[in-house]
Amino acid sequence: MANVVVLLLSSYTSRLATSVLLFISVAHTQNTVVFQPSFLTATGPKTAALLLGNTSDISLYLRTVSPSSETGSIGPPSCVAEVTQWVLTREQVGKSAVRVRLSLDKNLRLCGQNETDADCCPKPLCVLETLQVSACVGGTPQASLLIQATIHALLVPSTAGSDNKTVIPNQVYQTLGSCPCDLTFGACDVRCCCDKDCSTETLKLFASHCLLGPFGGQVSPAPDYQCSVQSAEDSSDWFPFLCVQSPPENNPYLGLFYQGKTIATKRGPSFQRPILSAPLPDNVYLQGSPIFTVNDRYFTIPQKVLGRCVTNAPVAFLKNFEVECVTLLHSCPAGAPLQTLPKDLTVKVKNGQGGDAEVDVIEEVATDLSRFISSTDAVASSDERLACENVTLALDYKFYWKGNSITRISVTRTVGTISLNVALTTRYSAVFLNGEFAGEPNSGNPGYQVGLPVxxxxxxxxxxxxxxxxxxxxxxxxxxxxxxxxxxxxxxxxxxxxxxxxxxxxxxxxxxxxxxxxxxxxxxxxxxxxxxxxxxxxxxxxxxxxxxxxxxxxxxxxxxxxxxxxxxxxxxxxxxxxxxxxxxxxxxxxxxxxxxxxxxxxxxxxxxxxxxxxxxxxxxxxxxxxxxxxxxxxxxxxxxIPINTGPPKTRFQINFTEYDCNRNDVCWPELAFPITKYYTGEPYSQSLAKGLILVFFFVTASILGTPWRQIRQAWSCAAL
Known part of the structure; x- marks a missing residue:
């Protein structure tokens, strides 16, 4: 009788461990043993194989062999053990299976110059030999395993690393990547103003063209009351008098990783401890966050992932879906999701407020199977016409929510009797209802986001x-x-x-x-x-x-x-x-x-x-x-639609181009240059204030000066 055996073959190297699962059907007889596989290539200090069959009286022997110089083949197995640099161990893994392990009893360190220690590798190719493991019964070989060992020495740096450790900042207050635009090590990246490799003279070249946003290192957005936001937004005229001039380090923004749990408790007498409010519940649900059961496991429903149906896919909060999965039914199902019981669906889920909500199961029997059966096999034998009862055809979940919590969950389980050799289409859906209405997700706040439905x-x-x-x-x-x-x-x-x-x-x-x-x-x-x-x-x-x-x-x-x-x-x-x-x-x-x-x-x-x-x-x-x-x-x-960046030109500006400042050297509109918007040497508010002061001094000097005194004297003489 053929039994299916799962063979685990492990080949370990100094830095890499790979595991290969092979499914092999082996015919066992009473006095037959066999190695699986019968040949191995070892590139690391450990290797293993399985010995299958009647292993009760088996003895294992290890020796080093070499091919014949005349025929090039390995000699027959021998039941005489030899002393090698390998350690042979065995482990019983079943009634008819033994795991054979080989471990190299040698240091793979490369020998240094003039070193006499024998426990090291004199050459980079440390081990190159062929091993033979023989399985014997009473001195008679029954099976053999050949192992080709090709192992290189470990390359260890000559100088040990320094004790300096990289200090990772606390991500609660500081982002791990403080300057993401610093792409080149030891060199200044253009427009990356947070690059520490840029000198002061280099920064002046692109100081006004720094990369914006998190990529440029500006993780903390500037508050609306900062004076620096006036250049980026159309601020009111009174903004310069009420804005706050403060360095960016004083920004109250604590980052996206801040959770507000940084205050450590202090020990003290119990009668002096303040009365603390009840802690906030864990796993507060947000849109898109997974739903958990009371056992801290994902609440799963069959869904489609990358075009394929997945039996256990987590359900996201406020994410409606409706999927169809097609299964060729050749035999009656024995497990989920096609064969489920009400008790399997009655699961307790965390409601997001520290409590739980239990799933209510509603049973329905499908009378019309046309929307569940896609096609049938016209030619079927009498055995294939057997029917499967209570097959789960649909699971329709309804999640009732309010705020950030789930108030109630119900599922409608539709079952039916299905014949064999059909293409069965099962349906799964989940809808989130706020009261009795489905929660429709927005497509932006407030503007549309690319990729969301119109x-x-x-x-x-x-x-x-x-x-x-x-x-x-x-x-x-x-x-x-x-x-x-x-x-x-x-x-x-x-x-x-x-x-x-x-x-x-x-x-x-x-x-x-x-x-x-x-x-x-x-x-x-x-x-x-x-x-x-x-x-x-x-x-x-x-x-x-x-x-x-x-x-x-x-x-x-x-x-x-x-x-x-x-x-x-x-x-x-x-x-x-x-x-x-x-x-x-x-x-x-x-x-x-x-x-x-x-x-x-x-x-x-x-x-x-x-x-x-x-x-x-x-x-x-x-x-x-x-x-x-x-x-x-x-x-x-x-x-x-392109944005209109400025007021439309007047007919005077269009017809009389000699007054256009962009086309002529003489610009009459800039006669009062220091108090106009064209002057960018200092803020507009300061230049306007200084200009008005100059005008005030000019008017005062004109009134109190010699010309005005002569005019008053002439006026007085004319009046007399």
Whole structure:
């Protein structure tokens, strides 16, 4: 009888240990033993193999062998032991298996010059020999193992390392990578102002063009009250008088790793200890954080990871999903997830507030199995027609949440009786409900983030004649399987990502005789992609405020286009649908631009469909029921509206270029240069104040000076 044996082969080197799992089927007889494998190559001081079979009376012998100079082969195994530099040990791992281990009893250090110690390697190739392990019973060899040992000496540095240790800063207050733009060791990196290798003279070359953000070492964002933020933002006129001039080291920002648990308790009398409030619960749930059970394990549901179904995938807080997994059912399942019991699903989960929430199981029996069975095997034997009862077909989870906690969890388990030799499609879903409504994630705060879905909606009129927006999405084609439009799915439009997709529609010659019906069919297919009438301007819109939404404009086809049809072609088929989205940068948050959607336009490109009878294939032109495939496509394009960096030029500036300061050496608008915005030698507030003081002194001198005194005297004489 054949038994499957798991063989673990380990070959250890001085720095690397590799383990290879081999599954070998070995036929055991009563008096047969065999080494698996029968040949090894050892590159490290340790190696091992398995001896399989009847090992009760087996003795092991080790010796060093060499190939014959005449034949080149190794001699027969011997049951006489020799003294070698290897240590042979054995370990019983089963009734019919023994693990044989060999360990080198020698130091692999390379010998130094004029060293007489024998326990070292005189050459870099320290060990080069062939070993033979013989398994004997009463002096008769039963099996042998050959080991080719090729081991090099360890290269140890001649000088020991210094005792200086790298001091890693406390990440609670200081980021580990304080200067990420310092890419070159011992050299100054251009525009990297935090590089310690840059001298003061070098920094002056690019002091005004330093790399911004965390890559440039500016981990702590400057507060709004700092005077340095005036150059980056459009501040008010009174800002220079109320801003704070402080070095960046005084920033209260403690970094992303700060958790607020840095105060150590001090020992003292119990009667003097203050009454402490209850500690905050652990594992407070945030959006995207994994959900834990009370045993500190991930709460898992079958999901798709990299296109494949994974049985135990963690569930993320506030992340809805719905997946389908196809399994070829050739035998009745015996374990999860296809065979589950209510007690297996009744799990206690941490609710995020120090307590727990237990999963409530709701049982349902599927009567219609059409949406779970994809295909059946038409040819099946009588044994294959056996049915499997209580197969888990669907697990639909509902998580009720409030704030940062989970209040209740329920799962609907759908079971059914499935025949063998079918393609079983199981469904798994999870939805997070805030009260009784699904929590829809935002696409930005406030502006859209690239890669998140564009939020669309339709007007839902309420009882008091006020309207609210019901959320939906704008979709593109997502062909799957054969690529037909009848089986194609939809994928949402992602902000900032241009995309083109489509599907195939089979059309016959008879369909081309009914062009109006064909146009209506294609139009209805394209219209099913976009059912919304509004698009949210920002990534977190208010569903009760209509000013947060913008209308979707549709460009209809020109009805005056010639629609003359013949028996083999149709004109004006709206086969391509194009979505054009215009976005604009409206503000910045911590230096990150915030983009809003300003306009959305949906247009159609008509095309002419005609049967292709070339290439010798005329069946579709002869048989009116024979079909050809025609593409139906959809695309989306995002366009950024350029920001107007300055006021528009006046007609005077356009016509009279001699007054343009950028084109002429003489610039009349800069006559009062020190008190204008063109002067950048010092802050505008200081230059303005100094200019006003000069004007005050000039006026005072004019009033009290000689010219004004002469004018007063002349005025007095004229009055007399």
């Amino acid at each position: 939020i669309a909606g339709i007007v839902d009129m309420l009882e008091n004649d006020t309207g609210s927006i019901q959320r939906t999405s704008i979709n593109l084609w997502k062909p799957v399987g054969d690529g037909f439009c009848s089986t194609a799915e939809k994928k949402p439009v992602l902000f900032g990502e241009n995309s083109t997709s489509g599907c195939l529609l089979p059309v016959s010659g008879q369909n081309l005789t009914q062009c109006d019906l064909l146009r209506e069919t294609v139009t209805s297919l394209q219209a099913a992609l976009i059912t919304a009438t509004y698009v949210a301007k920002s990534g977190n819109p208010d569903y009760l405020t209509m000013t947060d939404w913008v209308n979707i404009s549709y460009v209809t086809l020109n009805s005056s286009t010639s629609m003359d049809n013949n028996t083999s072609s149709c004109y004006g088929i709206p086969s391509h649908q194009h979505i054009h989205v215009w976005s604009l940068i409206t503000s910045t948050v911590d230096g990150i631009p915030q983009r809003d959607i300003r306009a959305v336009q949906v247009s159609y490109s008509p095309s002419t469909w005609a049967l292709d009878c070339g290439g010798g294939d005329v069946s579709s032109c002869v048989d009116p029921m024979e079909t050809q495939l025609f593409p139906i496509t959809s695309s989306v394009t995002f366009t950024d």
